Amino acid sequence: MNQDKIIKLKDLVIQIFDLFIESPKKKTWKSMEDYWKSKEWKSLRNRVKKRSGNICEYCKTYSMYAVHHKTYERLYNEEISDLVGLCRDCHEKMHENT
Numbered sequence: 494m495n496q497d498k499i500i501k502l503k504d505l506v507i508q509i510f511d512l513f514i515e516s517p518k519k520k521t522w523k524s525m526e527d528y529w530k531s532k533e534w535k536s537l538r539n540r541v542k543k544r545s546g547n548i549c550e551y552c553k554t555y556s557m558y559a560v561h562h563k564t565y566e567r568l569y570n571e572e573i574s575d576l577v578g579l580c581r582d583c584h585e586k587m588h589e590n591t
């Protein structure tokens with residue numbers, strides 16, 4: 494292998510490495526609105542729905558209306574335990590208190 498080829502190969506390796514470290518960044522969202530429309534958020538919502546049986550996890554009476562964040566600590570990367578499925582009334586109450 495001549496020197497030229499080695500340099501090109503090095504460039505390629507650096508490019509691949511750049512791609513590699515850039516990819517997790519692509520998982521960030523331009524805005525919260527973008528995130529609410531994402532597959533990732535939809536699948537989290539579905540997991541909360543499954544856990545709650547589509548019934549409000551607070552009053553356990555009305556059907557689930559919203560997925561509420563108990564904490565925004567892990568926003569964009571929430572744990573299922575950060576979220577709670579609430580009916581419309583309970584969700585409104587939750588936001589009145591905070």
Ligand SMILES: [Zn+2]
Pocket residue numbers: 549550551552553554555579580581582583584
């Ligand atoms: Zn409720």
Ligand SMILES: [Zn+2]
Pocket residue numbers: 559560561562584587588
């Ligand atoms: Zn909420």
